[in-house]
Amino acid sequence: MESTKARLCSFSDLKEGDVIKASSDPPIAAYLVNGEVFATSNICTHGNSELSDGYLDGDRIECGLHLAQFCIRTGAPGAPAAVPLATYNVEVIDGDVYVDLPAQPI
Ligand code: FES
Structure with missing residues (x-):
């Protein structure tokens, strides 16, 4: 699939162990865990809650609304969420963080 x-x-916007x-x-x-950058959708798949308002524990982000946890590496959900979270490939280039977004249908 094509992507952009x-x-x-900026990498400097990220804080170790935080989202x-x-x-x-x-x-x-965007997340920084042990020096590694990850990116996921910011919207919980269980409802309309921003995961950046949640709590990061290792490589799991916990939604602040109903406490579903998602793996930020794979998007794998935990109850009460059942739908995986979108994850993005991340690249750090010259101090800036980039993601590959799927091409939009025309
Ligand atoms: S909206 Fe995130 S767990 Fe319900």
């Missing part, structure tokens, strides 16, 4: 590269934030709201279109959350 989009800048999310930030990095983009609102599409909504993307």
